[in-house]
Amino acid sequence: MKIFEYMGKYDYEQLVLCHDEQSGLKAIICIHDTTLGPALGGTRMWTYDSEDAAIEDALRLARGMTYKNAAAGLNLGGGKTVVIGDPKKDKSEALFRALGRYIQGLNGRYITAEDVGTTVEDMDIIREETKYVTGVSPAFGSSGNPSPVTAYGVYKGMKAASKVAFGEDSLKGKVVAVQGVGHVAYNLCKHLHAEGAKLIVTDINQANVDRAVQEFGAEAVSPDKIYDVDCDIFSPCALGAIINDETIERLTCKVVAGAANNQLKEEKHGEMLEQKGIIYAPDYVINAGGVINVADELYGYNRDRAMKRVETIYDNMLKVFEIAKRDGIPSYKAADRMAEERIAAMRKTRSTFLVNGQSILSHR
Numbered sequence: 001m002k003i004f005e006y007m008g009k010y011d012y013e014q015l016v017l018c019h020d021e022q023s024g025l026k027a028i029i030c031i032h033d034t035t036l037g038p039a040l041g042g043t044r045m046w047t048y049d050s051e052d053a054a055i056e057d058a059l060r061l062a063r064g065m066t067y068k069n070a071a072a073g074l075n076l077g078g079g080k081t082v083v084i085g086d087p088k089k090d091k092s093e094a095l096f097r098a099l100g101r102y103i104q105g106l107n108g109r110y111i112t113a114e115d116v117g118t119t120v121e122d123m124d125i126i127r128e129e130t131k132y133v134t135g136v137s138p139a140f141g142s143s144g145n146p147s148p149v150t151a152y153g154v155y156k157g158m159k160a161a162s163k164v165a166f167g168e169d170s171l172k173g174k175v176v177a178v179q180g181v182g183h184v185a186y187n188l189c190k191h192l193h194a195e196g197a198k199l200i201v202t203d204i205n206q207a208n209v210d211r212a213v214q215e216f217g218a219e220a221v222s223p224d225k226i227y228d229v230d231c232d233i234f235s236p237c238a239l240g241a242i243i244n245d246e247t248i249e250r251l252t253c254k255v256v257a258g259a260a261n262n263q264l265k266e267e268k269h270g271e272m273l274e275q276k277g278i279i280y281a282p283d284y285v286i287n288a289g290g291v292i293n294v295a296d297e298l299y300g301y302n303r304d305r306a307m308k309r310v311e312t313i314y315d316n317m318l319k320v321f322e323i324a325k326r327d328g329i330p331s332y333k334a335a336d337r338m339a340e341e342r343i344a345a346m347r348k349t350r351s352t353f354l355v356n357g358q359s360i361l362s363h364r
């Protein structure tokens with residue numbers, strides 16, 4: 001891949017390749033944009049087919065965090081780490097400590113947390129080497145696993161999208177098709193079940209499906225059937241790029257609202273949902289609960305404050321739909337506009353002259 005060409009196209013700041021022979025660490029830390037503050041984004045551990053694929057994923061995910069953090073109103077930029085390896089086989093204390101030292105070396109320009117393939121326990125190990133890590137165990141006064149909080153935010157965002165699609169935000173009696181019932185979606189299903197929604201679930205992990213069937217009376221379907229079921233809301237909570245040419249045709253829902261990152265395969269798929277009359281809740285707006293929660297650690301974690309902020313996902317989502325209506329654009333573009341406008345405004349503000357990094361008033 002032509003790395004500098006790609007970095008130029010989307011205005012990336014920094015890409016760091018980290019290597020530690022002893023522990024087997026091969027990681028990529030990407031910082032996309034720090035206009036709003038230090039870059040915060042999780043560490044993903046995954047078996048990539050090629051080094052190019054890993055670098056591309058780090059770049060794409062880091063930029064996504066810039067938009068997510070900006071749209072959520074956080075004073076944080078966007079970054080992400082990708083560790084090349086199998087989370088089931090290749091994890092070790094040495095590997096995460098080596099990564100922690102690389103993160104410490106960035107001196108606060110980048111702060112990490114969990115993402116696919118990493119856990120609270122991994123963050124606890126990273127913490128041994130750096131203070132620039134969040135999503136650490138509650139025993140350290142931190143916020144712990146972000147997934148239940150992400151789920152709560154998705155639930156709130158789904159209600160906002162339903163208000164626009166159905167004229168009311170109650171999910172009672174609504175049929176919700178959930179793709180992937182892992183950490184986030186299990187907790188999402190709890191909220192949906194409690195409100196009286198009917199659940200149709202799928203997962204490639206049978207144990208996760210069985211749990212949802214037993215606990216929430218969900219109907220189970222095979223992974224390839226989830227796009228075809230009769231439902232009001234489709235909730236992608238597994239993979240990215242699942243809204244594409246092939247799946248849009250099959251969807252019967254009125255709303256797409258789920259936790260997965262990068263749900264649209266390409267931007268045109270956001271337009272296609274719009275043309276089909278499906279309300280799309282932009283992924284990085286609806287799934288910001290986790291990052292909002294871990295970001296609160298930077299102020300000394302307070303659960304009530306964090307949850308109040310997660311509640312704002314409901315209004316934020318309505319704001320996105322309002323911008324879409326006002327400007328006659330699809331919701332995914334409206335979300336980008338909201339994030340970009342905030343970054344642009346703050347970039348302008350930041351150009352104010354400061355003496356030695358201090359306000360000039362403090363020198364009087």
Ligand SMILES: NC(=O)c1ccc[n+]([C@@H]2O[C@H](COP(=O)([O-])OP(=O)(O)OC[C@H]3O[C@@H](n4cnc5c(N)ncnc54)[C@H](O)[C@@H]3O)[C@@H](O)[C@H]2O)c1
Pocket residue numbers: 116146147148150179180181182183184185202203204205208223237238239240259260261287288290291
């Ligand atoms: N965990 C968070 O706080 C958080 C925050 C923001 C975004 N996300 C995103 O939400 C999604 C889910 O995150 P998670 O933490 O619950 O991950 P997870 O790995 O716990 O859950 C994902 C589930 O999807 C299943 N799955 C994988 N491929 C599938 C397929 N083809 N069909 C059906 N099911 C499949 C997996 O078996 C697993 O049970 C991811 O895309 C993640 O990037 C998570």
Ligand SMILES: CC(C)C[C@H](N)C(=O)O
Pocket residue numbers: 040041042068112113114115116135146261287288290291294
């Ligand atoms: C900082 C993390 C909790 C971020 C999370 N993995 C996300 O994609 O939003």
